[in-house]
Amino acid sequence: MFKRLADSGKSVALxxxxxxxxCRAGDxxxxxxxxxxxxxxxxxxxxxxxxxxxxxxxVCFDCLVTIDGVGSRQACLVPVREGMAVETQSGRREAxx
Amino acid sequence: MTQASDLAAHYDLVVIGGGPAGxxxxxxxxxxxxxxxxxxxxxxxxxxxxxxxxxxxxADRAILGEDYRAGSDLVAEARTGGALIANGAxxxxxxxxxxxxxxxxxxxxxxxxxxxxxxxxSLERPFPIPGWTLPGVMxxxxxQTLLKAQGLVPDGRTVMAGGGPLLWLLAAQILRAGGRxxxxxxxxxxxxxxxxxxxxxxFLLSPYAAKGVKLLREVRARVxxxxxxxxxxxxxxxxxxxxxxxxxxxxxxxxxxxxxxxNVNLAMAAGVAHEWNARQLCFQPVLDEDFNSSVxxxxxxxxxxxxxxxxxxxxxxRIAAVAAIRALRPSAPVPDLQIIRQRxxxxxxxxxxxxxxNRPADSFRQPEGDTIVCRCEEVTAxxxxxVADLGCEGPNQMKAFMRCGMGPCQGRLCGLTVTELxxxxxxxxxxxxxxxRLRPPVKPITVAEFASLPIAEGERLAxxx
Numbered sequence: 001m002f003k004r005l006a007d008s009g010k011s012v013a014l015x016x017x018x019x020x021x022x023c024r025a026g027d028x029x030x031x032x033x034x035x036x037x038x039x040x041x042x043x044x045x046x047x048x049x050x051x052x053x054x055x056x057x058x059v060c061f062d063c064l065v066t067i068d069g070v071g072s073r074q075a076c077l078v079p080v081r082e083g084m085a086v087e088t089q090s091g092r093r094e095a096x097x
Numbered sequence: 098m099t100q101a102s103d104l105a106a107h108y109d110l111v112v113i114g115g116g117p118a119g120x121x122x123x124x125x126x127x128x129x130x131x132x133x134x135x136x137x138x139x140x141x142x143x144x145x146x147x148x149x150x151x152x153x154x155x156a157d158r159a160i161l162g163e164d165y166r167a168g169s170d171l172v173a174e175a176r177t178g179g180a181l182i183a184n185g186a187x188x189x190x191x192x193x194x195x196x197x198x199x200x201x202x203x204x205x206x207x208x209x210x211x212x213x214x215x216x217x218x219s220l221e222r223p224f225p226i227p228g229w230t231l232p233g234v235m236x237x238x239x240x241q242t243l244l245k246a247q248g249l250v251p252d253g254r255t256v257m258a259g260g261g262p263l264l265w266l267l268a269a270q271i272l273r274a275g276g277r278x279x280x281x282x283x284x285x286x287x288x289x290x291x292x293x294x295x296x297x298x299x300f301l302l303s304p305y306a307a308k309g310v311k312l313l314r315e316v317r318a319r320v321x322x323x324x325x326x327x328x329x330x331x332x333x334x335x336x337x338x339x340x341x342x343x344x345x346x347x348x349x350x351x352x353x354x355x356x357x358x359x360n361v362n363l364a365m366a367a368g369v370a371h372e373w374n375a376r377q378l379c380f381q382p383v384l385d386e387d388f389n390s391s392v393x394x395x396x397x398x399x400x401x402x403x404x405x406x407x408x409x410x411x412x413x414x415r416i417a418a419v420a421a422i423r424a425l426r427p428s429a430p431v432p433d434l435q436i437i438r439q440r441x442x443x444x445x446x447x448x449x450x451x452x453x454x455n456r457p458a459d460s461f462r463q464p465e466g467d468t469i470v471c472r473c474e475e476v477t478a479x480x481x482x483x484v485a486d487l488g489c490e491g492p493n494q495m496k497a498f499m500r501c502g503m504g505p506c507q508g509r510l511c512g513l514t515v516t517e518l519x520x521x522x523x524x525x526x527x528x529x530x531x532x533x534r535l536r537p538p539v540k541p542i543t544v545a546e547f548a549s550l551p552i553a554e555g556e557r558l559a560x561x562x
Contacts, residue, residue: 002251
């Protein structure tokens with residue numbers, strides 16, 4: 001869905017649902033997911049429908065993910081860090097984790 | 098990077114938001130010797146218009162344009178002014194006594210401010226079409242953020258839809274960056290010209306006219322532009338096609354945009370009076386000429402004061418800062434307000450024309466049927482209309498019945514739609530219907546963050562006894 005204009009910048013390794021993903025210093029978690037072709041972050045608590053990042057500026061809350069064990073973080077506001085464990089969320093069950 | 102433990106308990110001025118208004122305000126206040134802190138939620142300053150201005154990986158200046166680079170001067174000015182600039186700082190509360198609740202890296206603090214300038218800017222107007230919640234559908238502003246901050250360019254089949262200056266600017270930026278756009282679906286009604294035309298002379302005198310024409314030509318030369326009256330994102334688990342005018346276009350990414358509106362959440366939660374702007378179709382704070390709000394000591398500057406664009410936002414920030422300086426330190430030297438007001442007036446000149454020309458069609462603001470209005474709680478337009486028919490008079494009652502506006506976005510992506518739907522259904526005006534009643538915390542905050550608030554010994558004893 002997205003490609004990098006310039007593949008510069010320091011490489012940062014994180015995992016998404018246990019799978020290694022390579023991204024760049026300066027990425028937010030949402031940007032790293034989209035650059036890696038992950039277009040859904042969670043399913044909704046109401047209907048279980050898939051959602052991906054929408055606004056990328058912290059207002060829509062569609063990009064909620066679990067980061068290092070803390071649930072419902074806004075992926076578009078959190079900068080990536082080496083070794084970060086990102087998990088996509090599913091609906092009501094994990095929403096309050 | 099500034100930590101919560103670096104913060105003082107009191108500042109003369111707290112500026113909330115690090116876009117052009119916030120940066121200019123912090124620069125003026127810092128220079129005049131006010132103890133000033135600027136809180137910004139994002140990893141870096143610049144707001145949305147100058148997003149990632151200090152860190153963008155986009156080296157070719159031509160891609161984002163010279164207007165974007167102008168943000169560097171503002172950042173430099175704010176940094177040399179002496180204000181403390183805290184990024185990754187989420188303000189979750191502001192009360193009428195100017196107590197500011199803020200969290201940095203999971204640590205919360207309550208800061209007392211002598212004056213507050215709310216510079217929380219704008220957000221994109223909701224664009225509720227069928228399928229707008231599917232992965233693969235994003236706001237144009239979101240795609241622009243990815244381009245500015247991470248140098249990410251849409252890849253695959255990209256369709257853009259809507260209208261307004263930002264949509265066309267982003268299209269040009271994507272093309273300059275080597276991206277491809279299958280089509281631009283223009284949702285702005287042609288009859289908008291009738292109401293825009295009387296304002297054309299003013300627009301032609303504004304700085305936007307020449308830029309706008311050049312931008313449109315640049316994009317139209319390379320992308321088919323199709324005027325559409327209906328629009329739908331189609332897909333099961335993600336976007337597959339965009340449907341319009343009885344046609345279907347395969348797409349991997351649909352970028353939506355129909356203008357920006359003030360981000361009112363923090364100011365409203367602080368008790369600032371707002372009014373309906375019938376031309377810009379949004380709520381905006383009631384302000385005096387110095388951008389002071391109805392709450393003493395709280396000003397609202399920038400696009401949060403009513404949409405006027407980034408350059409105007411900076412001038413508004415300066416005016417609000419001068420008012421704060423005069424109130425707190427009358428002896429401090431301040432810049433000539435008359436000159437700033439003249440510059441602001443010039444920036445605001447073309448706005449009426451742009452507003453009328455880019456006035457979103459009723460059908461794209463007041464959807465029908467199964468179209469989701471509240472993305473968080475998945476409440477549809479048909480449900481909101483039906484409940485309005487049953488006698489529900491306003492958004493707060495609608496919340497109680499339908500939960501719309503009660504999800505994590507706190508109404509940011511449905512508030513205007515719900516207000517307009519109720520007004521449409523009940524044959525009244527948005528001004529009459531009003532908006533959601535907003536309360537702090539305006540951003541979610543964890544119990545652990547609350548628990549991290551420093552507690553004085555006296556307070557601890559009071560609770561323990």
